Amino acid sequence: MRTLSTQTQTAVSKAVSTSINANKAGIAAVDLLIADGFDKPTDYISPKSEGSTISVEEFNNLNEAIELGFAKAVQALLAKPVKSLTDAQKATRRYWQQQKGARRNDFKKQVTKRQDGSDGAGPRNRSLDQRVRDNLNDVIKVCQSAEEPNFDVADMIAKVKLALAILK
Secondary structure (H helix, E strand, O other), rough: OHHHHHHHHHHHHHHHHHHHHHHHHHHHHHHHHHHHHOOHHHOOOOOOOOOOOOOOHHHHHHHHHHOOOOHHHHHHHHHOOOOHHHHHHHHHHHHHHHHHHHHHHHHHHHHHHHHHHOOOHHHOOOHHHHHHHHHHHHHHHHHHHHHOOOHHHHHHHEEEEEEEEEEO
16 A cells, blocks of 8 residues: 655645645635726727727736736746847747736636636636637637748738627
């Protein structure tokens, strides 16, 4: 029979405790975001995207708040001009920029769950048109962040927006 070492038990209990505390902190943050008026899932979409209900200033403030949760070294890296970075630093910076979006999307999902009253069973609870709309918006985001695309990004975004218009 296998047994857990004291070190493993400590690591597992710490991981569970940290996860529970993170969940509580996330719930508290969403409560406050909603209280501050960020109560629609579209408040967490870039103001450059169709359907967004957030201003550029609000979006920047939200991103800044998220960034404050990162380590000081990461914050310093994000503050540096891109041209001053090495290729490795640029890759790391890009990862952390993406993490801002990921964290914002975590809040968006929580607001959506509260709004829909869903049980958290996942994206299958969304209607077909919402799933298609979300995927098309994701295509636009990917196109906007493409650094060296091998296609006409503006044309692609225009056509995806036409597809979004069909859903209205």
